[in-house]
Amino acid sequence: MEGFLINVLNGLSWGMLLFLISMGLTTVFGVMGVLNFAHGSLFMLGAYISMQLTRWISSFWLGLIFAPIIVAILAIIIERFLLRPVYGRDVSFQLLLTFGVMLFLDDGVRLIWGPAHHLVNPPDVLSGVFPIFDQTYPVYRLFLIAMGPAIGIILWAFFSYSRYGKIIRAAAMDREMAEIIGVRAPILFTAVFAFGAWLAGLGGALAAPHQSVGPAIGEHIIIESFIVVVIGGMGSFPGAFVGALILGLLGSFGATMAPNFQMALPYILLAIVLLTRPRGIFGEES
């Protein structure tokens, strides 16, 4: 029983990190149609910048606030000067470009911070442990579990009720029609790309105290996020949430119960979903 509960918590805390990353990925894809290969690098950058800020100003919270903003500013530059010129071209240009940005960022991080791993301590209020049966569970992981739905609900409210949220949804549904009725697509695209990057940066900053900050930190999570996005349905928020939960729990229970298949499990699930609902669990059939 206790093993079961702890496995659920393990799965949820990883799942919530996955959710944040997937949300950014799915929004950028849903609105802009851009599959951003560099998303994992933006996640990594968020972790490194929050680590650096935490060192300079020794406040985890300021790092958590400013690191995603810095990542978003960088994303604005990337969108404005690199992505925008290739929108009109074949989609493979976008893929190659974001792939190039990924390589560039990964090596850039290595040049600046070197190959060593760095540790970020959670703030004092979150650094304790919580007793569960005769074991303990880190408070920081419970914090991660709470952060996922909290951010999810804020974003859901934003997209459902605010003017800007509605504009973004409208543009995602029909870009041309939105432009005809006066939505300024270029600015919207920049904003959406920056928003996706902000989410990636936030995920990175939140992941920093949970694992070590080192090269290739984003490699594993980005592959799983792509799976989450496809399973949940490209562009779907609830899909990203459910997909992330499933993958998180699959990871924790898979490692315990099916150790020989655990690496294959996400891909098996992906195959099943693609065969039965090619547009994902929450994807709309056209």
Added chain:
Amino acid sequence: MKKVWSILVTLAFLAFSIGASAVMAADGPVKLGFVYIMSGPFATYGQFAKQGAELAIEEINKAGGINGKKIEAFFEDSAGKPDVGIRVIRKLVYENGVDAVIGLDSSGVASAVAPIMKELKTPLIITHAATPDVTGKNCNRYTFRISLNENQNMKMAAAIAADMKAKTWTTIGPDYSFGHQSWEYFEKYLKEKKPEMGFLPVSEVAFAPMKTTDFSAYITKVMNSKADGVLVSLWGGNLIDFVRQASDMGFFDGKREVLLTLGAATEVLYALKDKMPEGIWVGTRYWFAGNDSPENKSFVDAYKAKYDTYPSYNAHGAYAAIKAFAAAASKAKSSDKEKVVDALTGLSITLPVGKVTIRPEDHQAITDGIWGKTAADPAYPIRVLKPVKNFTGAEITPPVAETGCKME
């Protein structure tokens, strides 16, 4: 997408290597090629190895080089991937015309590369990768290992485990040959010492893919098993994440015995600093404070002065391999590949780690080993080993007959 890329890169590489004719200079410097992991979560190992190599090269070149020739170094990144390892070694041999290849961190890369050396007819000195196969069933004339291998390390682990309270053992390791073989040999050697010892079946132990960054599921699995002893063969970034998360989850609460088979890597100790729990048994291939010999003192002092950090076992491995190559080349009075191979076979040399002999039958280094318990010491920025347990090369090295090596 990835496929397209790898095809493009392969084509570019082919065009390049056909265009550049093999340069095989008879005169000129002695060329050494180095292959380490320089990128990804294990890149610190490559960084330390490069530093160790540069220090050795600087010392030898300052003293007049090898047989009067200076050493020139070429560094390549294996990325820890077997296909990349094979590619860069071919490049080093055909394009840069190196006289020997030194390095290899991953057992996966080492297993793939060792058979190629026969075809390249170039000596390879492995300095870190520990799979017994390359000096066992896949041994060959050109492949040598200057560092301890998995069997030797597991003999030490088993000796320490035999004196512990634990009755049933499990493992957490990386999900590739290294993790699985570590567990297999640990079980074998511990059973030889204590036949009554229990081991969880493979379906109940934990092997995590190398890309894992969240080890909580594996930690929970082991904590909820009935085992009271855990062999941890994770290394590099994996080990850093594991120790961090395991401490938070109460894994090191004293209820179980823990052996970290590669825990005394300074790459890991520098990253964890005071987050490495005290009183845990850790293994290594070399420990910078392991002995007071003049060779060790001069190596550690020079390294510390140059890089402001204590050398890791990987730094020592690269340093040691160059010193061994230099010794073999001066014994052979030539850096001719075949002559160096002959001279390396059976070579005995005193290195910072102690006296090292390359066993002629399988080319595995026979050298003393060390394990220790982590302890805090205000004189050092990292955890140190106190107390340590020393083992002689003779007691930890399985006889040639057990290795399965048949040298042609």
